[in-house]
Amino acid sequence: MTEASNASRPALVWDAAKRPTINDIARLAQVSKKTVSRVINQSPFVKADTRERVNAIIAELGYAPDPQARGLAFRRSFLIGMVYDNPSPQYVIDMQQGILDAVRGSGFELLVHPCDRSSPTFLADVRGFVERQKLFGVVMPPSVSEDERVAELLTELDCPYVRIAGIPLDEPDSSLVTHDRHGGYQAAKHLVELGHKVVAHISGPNTFRSAHERRAGFVEGLAEGGVGLEGAYSVEGRYTFDSGVECARRLFALSPRPTAIFTGNDEMAAGVYQAAREAGLAIPKDLSVVSYDDSPTAPRLFPPLTSVRLPIREIGKVAAQMLLRDPEAEARAEPSEFEPTLIVRESAAPPA
Template sequence: MTKRPTINDIADKAGVSKRTVSRVINGATNVNAKTREKIQQIISEEGFSPDKKARGLASRRSYLLGIIYDNPGTFYIDQVQDGVLQVITDRGYELIVHPCDYHDAGFVENCIEFTKRSNVDGVVVLPPVSESEALASAFRQQHVNYVRMASVALDDTEKMVISDDRAAMREVADYLVSEGHRDFAVISGPQGFSSTAERLEGFSQALKGHGITIPSTRIIEGNNTYESGITCARELLQLTPRPGTIFANNDEMAIGVIRAAYDMGIAVPDSLRVIGFDDNLMAARIIPSLTTVRRPVAEMAAMAARKLLARIEGNIADNTSTQPVKASLIVRESTGKR
């Protein structure tokens, strides 16, 4: 039976200390590139994998990270997981996903209990949960490492990853007006969420710059689900006169709009233009394909994971990104262009 290589074996072959090997395994930045490459090559050749239990005992870490969310969009969660796993897998961490009910009176206690029960080293918190200052305060009191993803700056730079939704909506408005569209309606997200406000205000203000105001009767609140997109679209499409363009706060609702229009015999894009937000997996696959705003969710999640590991491992150099992540318009068939 072949003896399993140890960290001491790797250190001997590389001619370095065990501590240096440990730093490479843990993703620390204070090892020069040549030494890091040499150690990684030996690790690969020897088929070495750290004993996670011993590693955790030595470092007082669990090597577990969490994602906390209350978001009905399954495509969104999949993208977040993909982004986080891209960063953490090679560094020996595992991922635990924890859904919660943001509207439940005890959701803060529920999230704190999750961190204690699972013994995670830190959590990435997704909107709308990330917008809870009560939860962030509880994390600080309990010394839980966290990074929040959101549409606005809510915390210290090293604890935030932000997407510039407002700027993206200005791009949407400018494009639609340049195409001659002036008759708009909106299916917003739930009120009280920063993403809802950023997208609605960004769109409305940009349209005002073109001399266009959306009547309040043409702004309806959805809950970011496919089903609510259908319900809200039916209400809007029964108005007289009927709106010519509908922006929905996310792709799932926008796809619901296309379904409702199909059921009512309204052709998209000939009689109705539809725009979503997120560019989820289905946006390019439905017929007609959906014009939407591409928010690089996996990239944001990867950035959040890097910031979280920087907090856990004390690698300050990995935690310096301050710029909002750019979202951009993707034009497809639902607004008349292939």
């Protein structure tokens, strides 16, 4: 321990006959028990001066952690859960990859828990997952992140979490904001600037806040350009390929037929492409398509899909890093934020 750090702490007075505990180490080092556990298990997510102070006190007191207790602490400290209810496989894969990017080389592992928010056993299943695995923390993508019941449950279980959502839903330390409304707005402005007047929207499920945010931004952008979104031209999908096909078929039956469609994600946009081929419509000559997420699917379609980029993998990485940050660090004043960006490709053009 350095002279400065020795000066900042009174000399230890300890009964040699008394066996120190991890609580004693935490109290004397003025850190949390979790931080002491991290130091013992050589986690890299502890500041150097904190690690030095804790190790010095451990050495002075001759503290030796109980092997069984250390094993339990290890299991709790090095498992991160991802709880999700999302029908888009690409989104789930990208989110997992981002979390794995953050934990690679750290000793932490990722456990995934797919679930169904409509199930009567939903909350009980989440509770069982967290308690059985003794999770260090949980990353919650939409739509699980938008469910206040889950946040309340994890708080009750003293399990840290990070919620990913289009708007701030929690304290800055637990909230990652993606500003979905602004992405929908950009999509609308692009179509208006191209000259489209008869436009349609295929949203995600109403149970997803992201679906409402993206639609609201789209409507706002259209209105600024003097274009409305008529009731029959706004349909609800399920964030799946098949729902994109079904919804597009309904929209193609309208008169007048829309000259442009904005979809809530790329999976549904791929479904629109399929329905357009069936109907003999060429993209973008007969129909412009703009989407959301800019997943790896977007540039692989033909023609390449114009889509609002939301860097899902990077978002997963930052969410995990928020969970793994030093618990003794100063609390965040603002939530982590990601701004969506429209990536223009070849799927949208002026109407014929």
